[in-house]
Amino acid sequence: MSITQQPRTGETLDVDRSDAAYRDWLKDAVRKVQADANRSADTHLLRFPLPEHWGIDLYLKDESTHPTGSLKHRLARSLFLYGLCNGWIRPDRPVIEASSGSTAVSEAYFAKLIGVPFVAVMPRTTSAEKIRLIEFHGGRCHFVDDPRGMYAESARLAAETGGHYMDQFTYAERATDWRGNNNIAESIFRQLELERYPEPAWIVATAGTGGTSATIARYVHYMQHDTRICVADPENSCFFEGWTTGDADVTCDCGSRIEGIGRPRMEPSFVPGAIDRMMKVPDAASVAAVRALEQAIGRKAGGSTGTGLWSALKIVAEMVAEGRQGSVVTLLCDPGDRYLDKYYSDAWLAQQGLDIAPYSAAIETLLATGVWPED
Numbered sequence: 001m002s003i004t005q006q007p008r009t010g011e012t013l014d015v016d017r018s019d020a021a022y023r024d025w026l027k028d029a030v031r032k033v034q035a036d037a038n039r040s041a042d043t044h045l046l047r048f049p050l051p052e053h054w055g056i057d058l059y060l061k062d063e064s065t066h067p068t069g070s071l072k073h074r075l076a077r078s079l080f081l082y083g084l085c086n087g088w089i090r091p092d093r094p095v096i097e098a099s100s101g102s103t104a105v106s107e108a109y110f111a112k113l114i115g116v117p118f119v120a121v122m123p124r125t126t127s128a129e130k131i132r133l134i135e136f137h138g139g140r141c142h143f144v145d146d147p148r149g150m151y152a153e154s155a156r157l158a159a160e161t162g163g164h165y166m167d168q169f170t171y172a173e174r175a176t177d178w179r180g181n182n183n184i185a186e187s188i189f190r191q192l193e194l195e196r197y198p199e200p201a202w203i204v205a206t207a208g209t210g211g212t213s214a215t216i217a218r219y220v221h222y223m224q225h226d227t228r229i230c231v232a233d234p235e236n237s238c239f240f241e242g243w244t245t246g247d248a249d250v251t252c253d254c255g256s257r258i259e260g261i262g263r264p265r266m267e268p269s270f271v272p273g274a275i276d277r278m279m280k281v282p283d284a285a286s287v288a289a290v291r292a293l294e295q296a297i298g299r300k301a302g303g304s305t306g307t308g309l310w311s312a313l314k315i316v317a318e319m320v321a322e323g324r325q326g327s328v329v330t331l332l333c334d335p336g337d338r339y340l341d342k343y344y345s346d347a348w349l350a351q352q353g354l355d356i357a358p359y360s361a362a363i364e365t366l367l368a369t370g371v372w373p374e375d
């Protein structure tokens with residue numbers, strides 16, 4: 001295509017789209033998002049009790065205490081700031097997101113904060129509590145039967161309404177400031193400063209967009225820490241296979257049972273080269289681990305916390321076997337009260353054909369003896 005608009009000699013073409021009312025709105029919207037962060041406290045780094053003589057400390061970064069109850073609060077804040085500062089989010093235009101739930105809860109909160117409509121495009125299987133929370137924050141839920149159709153449906157709705165498709169799966173890794181700015185990794189390292197092993201041997205994350213693991217891994221490399229990064233992947237997800245085979249086009253047909261993590265494709269925000277290790281965790285093991293967490297620290301959490309905790313416990317067992325001391329960090333991603341009808345329901349387990357008993361026994365044996373019986 002040739003350029004049709006060319007200046008004549010002596011002429012400068014000049015188009016000024018600046019809009020004072022929009023800029024006032026933008027300033028106020030950015031201020032509101034920043035002020036929300038300014039009013040918020042940091043999330044806790046909890047200890048998971050292990051026998052003292054092992055010389056190993058296991059921590060959970062408790063992301064359930066954000067105002068919207070999950071690690072997605074950080075991501076939603078970053079995505080709103082990115083979308084606002086790029087001029088993508090505009091007054092009165094809807095923000096649309098493809099989400100398995102938690103991101104949508106947090107984004108509905110920020111949309112309400114700056115006064116724009118919000119539509120969540122999500123799988124019909126999303127838990128009732130998450131739907132309630134999105135609607136509580138003023139969002140609208142739009143369901144798809146096939147989780148793989150979420151992306152196209154979100155883009156279609158955005159085009160139809162003149163809104164902005166936030167697209168967390170593409171932008172999570174770049175919207176978050178991975179060099180610091182109190183991101184999740186910087187916060188973990190600061191909170192470990194007075195511990196006996198301030199530089200963790202391993203940090204274990206799980207992947208939905210892949211953004212959290214990318215942020216942690218990049219920060220660790222940037223700060224020249226020796227910490228290794230492990231990503232725990234549930235059943236019915238592509239990240240493990242994509243990472244092990246190097247095939248970025250791998251897909252799978254069935255949606256993940258562990259809400260918030262496990263994707264039918266390798267999401268663009270997942271940064272495989274930054275990750276040291278991956279584990280494929282059986283869903284029954286994720287549930288066993290999250291129930292063991294309640295026994296250990298008296299707190300219920302979502303299934304993805306169990307996926308990460310299972311991998312972290314496996315790493316702890318390795319360290320015990322090798323006589324190695326140090327610390328391991330994993331994430332408490334969101335609270336368990338969102339999933340009482342799933343991971344805390346024996347009827348749901350039976351309906352899914354999940355038997356958690358052998359995995360619960362493995363954790364009990366590890367905590368009692370230091371030996372991981374599975375291997």
Ligand SMILES: Cc1ncc(COP(=O)(O)O)c(C=O)c1O
Nearest residue numbers: 102207208209210212260304333
């Ligand atoms: C409950 C929960 N845990 C973990 C994750 C993984 O986070 P990320 O999207 O940064 O990979 C998500 C993401 O949706 C989530 O909802």
